Amino acid sequence: MESRKQAVINHDRGLHARVAAMIVQKAYELEHNLQVKLYFKRPGGSAVPAVSIMPLVSLRIKQGDTVWVEASGPAANAAAEEMALFLESDFPLADADTISQVDHLLQANAFTAEQIFVSMANGLIVTDENDGITIFNPAAERILGIPASRAIGDTAQNIIPGSRLHIVARTKEPEIGCRQSIGSLTILTNRTPIIADSQVRGAMAIFEDISVLEAVTGELKAVKELKERLQLVLESVQDGICVVDKEGSITYVNPAYVELVKQDRDKLTGQNVRILSPDGTRSRVLATGRPVIGSIVTKPDGVTLVANVSPIVVDGELTGAVSVVKNVSEVHKLMDKLSHVSAKAEYLEDELRRTQKPGPAFNKYIGQSGKVREALAIAAKAAASGTTVLITGESGTGKELVAEGIHYASRRANGPFIRVNCAAIPESLLESELFGHEKGAFTDAIRQKPGKFSLANKGTIFLDEIGELNKNMQAKLLRVLQQKEFTRVGGETVIQVDVRIIAATNRNLEQMVADGQFREDLYYRLNVIPILLPPLRERVEDIPLLVGHFLHKVTSEQLKTITGIAREALAGLMAYRWPGNVRELENVIERMIILADSTELTVADLPLYLRGAGSEPAVIWPQQSANIIPDNRLPDIKPWNEYEKQIIALALEKYGSFNAAGKALGLTHKTVAAKAQKYGISKVISWENGDRLVKNINPNKQS
Numbered sequence: 001m002e003s004r005k006q007a008v009i010n011h012d013r014g015l016h017a018r019v020a021a022m023i024v025q026k027a028y029e030l031e032h033n034l035q036v037k038l039y040f041k042r043p044g045g046s047a048v049p050a051v052s053i054m055p056l057v058s059l060r061i062k063q064g065d066t067v068w069v070e071a072s073g074p075a076a077n078a079a080a081e082e083m084a085l086f087l088e089s090d091f092p093l094a095d096a097d098t099i100s101q102v103d104h105l106l107q108a109n110a111f112t113a114e115q116i117f118v119s120m121a122n123g124l125i126v127t128d129e130n131d132g133i134t135i136f137n138p139a140a141e142r143i144l145g146i147p148a149s150r151a152i153g154d155t156a157q158n159i160i161p162g163s164r165l166h167i168v169a170r171t172k173e174p175e176i177g178c179r180q181s182i183g184s185l186t187i188l189t190n191r192t193p194i195i196a197d198s199q200v201r202g203a204m205a206i207f208e209d210i211s212v213l214e215a216v217t218g219e220l221k222a223v224k225e226l227k228e229r230l231q232l233v234l235e236s237v238q239d240g241i242c243v244v245d246k247e248g249s250i251t252y253v254n255p256a257y258v259e260l261v262k263q264d265r266d267k268l269t270g271q272n273v274r275i276l277s278p279d280g281t282r283s284r285v286l287a288t289g290r291p292v293i294g295s296i297v298t299k300p301d302g303v304t305l306v307a308n309v310s311p312i313v314v315d316g317e318l319t320g321a322v323s324v325v326k327n328v329s330e331v332h333k334l335m336d337k338l339s340h341v342s343a344k345a346e347y348l349e350d351e352l353r354r355t356q357k358p359g360p361a362f363n364k365y366i367g368q369s370g371k372v373r374e375a376l377a378i379a380a381k382a383a384a385s386g387t388t389v390l391i392t393g394e395s396g397t398g399k400e401l402v403a404e405g406i407h408y409a410s411r412r413a414n415g416p417f418i419r420v421n422c423a424a425i426p427e428s429l430l431e432s433e434l435f436g437h438e439k440g441a442f443t444d445a446i447r448q449k450p451g452k453f454s455l456a457n458k459g460t461i462f463l464d465e466i467g468e469l470n471k472n473m474q475a476k477l478l479r480v481l482q483q484k485e486f487t488r489v490g491g492e493t494v495i496q497v498d499v500r501i502i503a504a505t506n507r508n509l510e511q512m513v514a515d516g517q518f519r520e521d522l523y524y525r526l527n528v529i530p531i532l533l534p535p536l537r538e539r540v541e542d543i544p545l546l547v548g549h550f551l552h553k554v555t556s557e558q559l560k561t562i563t564g565i566a567r568e569a570l571a572g573l574m575a576y577r578w579p580g581n582v583r584e585l586e587n588v589i590e591r592m593i594i595l596a597d598s599t600e601l602t603v604a605d606l607p608l609y610l611r612g613a614g615s616e617p618a619v620i621w622p623q624q625s626a627n628i629i630p631d632n633r634l635p636d637i638k639p640w641n642e643y644e645k646q647i648i649a650l651a652l653e654k655y656g657s658f659n660a661a662g663k664a665l666g667l668t669h670k671t672v673a674a675k676a677q678k679y680g681i682s683k684v685i686s687w688e689n690g691d692r693l694v695k696n697i698n699p700n701k702q703s
């Protein structure tokens with residue numbers, strides 16, 4: 001049963017706290033005695049329970065206001081009636097018992113309110129009309145770091161920098177959801193004025209610490225920005241990028257990837273690579289957690305893709321994989337094009353070289369005769385080809401000069417040109433000289449030494465007197481020619497070199513092959529491009545040129561003025577057979593210049609054996625002959641070595657090379673070289689008319 005009764009409040013102060021407490025006390029009694037539920041309601045308002053002080057007070061009922069009493073329960077009518085009468089009464093405090101009950105109720109209510117303030121998570125500050133702080137709850141203490149004992153009694157402006165409670169109290173305008181910074185702290189606060197009976201009683205602020213939230217928001221913003229930037233990068237790179245999560249689902253693809261795989265972006269995301277391609281690279285990376293670099297896939301449309309797939313590991317846990325894909329078809333095409341173009345350029349370069357006359361590299365080789373031109377033309381072609389060359393010719397015909405010319409006219413011109421005179425190096429040392437040795441390979445090998453082949457890497461090695469190599473060395477040289485590799489003496493490491501070999505000899509290698517002295521396979525390997533240099537006697541027409549060349553060369557070295565050579569003297573030179581070839585001619589000119597008394601070389605300056613022009617020279621060496629074979633008197637016999645030294649010196653002076661000297665003496669050139677070294681015949685050679693000529697005949701022509 002329900003009932004509703006109206007009551008008009010007569011009490012002059014309306015339903016203030018104590019009256020409200022009395023009404024609540026009365027409501028308790030009625031509800032308990034009559035088993036009803038009671039509610040109060042203002043016209044147009046909502047009902048509040050009659051047994052609670054706060055809601056009742058919050059109705060702000062004044063004298064003359066109307067209040068509805070609503071009751072439900074079996075005795076609703078009686079209860080509503082009695083309560084309405086009570087509301088219209090003067091609320092007399094009948095007895096001490098009632099007073100005590102009302103006070104108790106009020107105290108409990110105040111205590112409840114305090115408990116609310118104390119246990120609130122939000123900070124609460126209440127000020128009076130003078131901005132004096134009256135309430136400063138524990139949350140406010142905690143957030144602001146100010147003890148309530150210091151705050152209460154002081155003004156809010158003093159205690160809280162930037163406080164606006166006094167403004168709110170003045171303007172009566174609440175400020176809701178305001179962000180306020182206090183030092184490093186950021187708070188979110190609601191400020192409201194406290195108004196009672198139309199009077200401003202102060203203001204209150206309820207606030208919370210949002211510093212952490214602010215920091216997190218800042219971080220979030222930075223992360224968001226970073227994400228956007230990365231997204232922009234990913235979207236604009238030329239490489240295709242595909243990200244999958246740890247389950248294999250595609251979570252991101254960039255436009256380049258979409259373009260490469262020619263599929264719809266929306267359809268791609270969400271697809272699972274473990275289902276799409278269970279044996280694919282991404283599935284493998286997800287299964288193993290290890291990256292796969294350079295996986296190549298050729299698609300049905302012929303496009304070749306290369307992918308690098310890396311696992312994404314966050315805090316040690318595999319969270320997915322990222323695949324970076326490139327289209328290499330274009331690169332392949334470009335590479336094909338490039339190699340085509342470079343092959344063409346190489347061909348044109350070769351053609352150019354072929355059409356070129358012997359270049360400046362051969363300028364040092366003097367000669368205009370047909371045979372010389374022929375030899376130099378082959379040399380120029382050989383230079384362009386880069387293959388092995390075998391230069392043959394008598395001693396002193398300029399084999400080394402041509403070898404040098406080939407090197408400097410070749411593509412290796414910027415690399416080293418290394419000379420080795422195989423005959424001048426003792427057999428026991430030759431291998432180490434050519435291929436180097438390891439530390440401790442033999443007694444004197446105190447440190448590792450690179451050989452001439454290593455030094456010649458990317459350049460040319462000139463092996464002079466190749467016919468003097470023993471069989472062991474021939475085999476080793478063959479290995480270098482065939483495999484471009486060798487091992488150092490005492491070492492096992494195989495050393496690879498890029499060396500061009502130019503060999504030279506004045507011996508008949510073909511004959512040596514026939515006699516079993518020279519390996520046939522090596523001969524053919526060396527003889528890829530043979531160049532034969534003519535002896536000087538076969539190109540007599542070049543003698544004036546050569547004489548002019550040496551005149552110029554020697555006079556500038558000797559700082560002597562010689563203007564020319566007399567016709568007869570030149571004829572004498574041209575009539576001679578020159579067994580020592582150009583080297584011998586150079587020596588003769590040099591000697592003539594040194595000894596000449598006038599500014600022109602005359603017949604008188606010619607060595608005696610050249611004066612009977614046209615004839616084979618009578619070998620007359622007055623001074624030395626007198627020393628070697630004393631004429632009529634019984635001489636003092638000197639030790640054999642003395643004679644031997646003189647004979648070797650004489651032969652070397654005359655023929656200028658070990659070979660030619662050896663031929664004249666009936667010795668091998670090696671024996672001549674060894675003896676020259678033994679006697680130190682490298683500096684001073686006696687001359688026919690007794691003058692001493694300082695000349696450097698270095699048996700080892702290596703530089």
Ligand SMILES: Nc1ncnc2c1ncn2[C@@H]1O[C@H](COP(=O)(O)OP(=O)(O)OP(=O)(O)O)[C@@H](O)[C@H]1O
Pocket residue numbers: 364365366367393394395396397398399400401402464504505506549582583586657658659
């Ligand atoms: N055509 C030439 N023009 C200018 N100089 C030359 C010519 N031929 C040889 N020579 C000179 O003669 C000397 C000997 O030349 P080179 O050493 O090249 O001869 P080779 O044939 O290697 O002799 P060998 O067989 O004795 O080693 C060098 O001083 C070189 O400059």
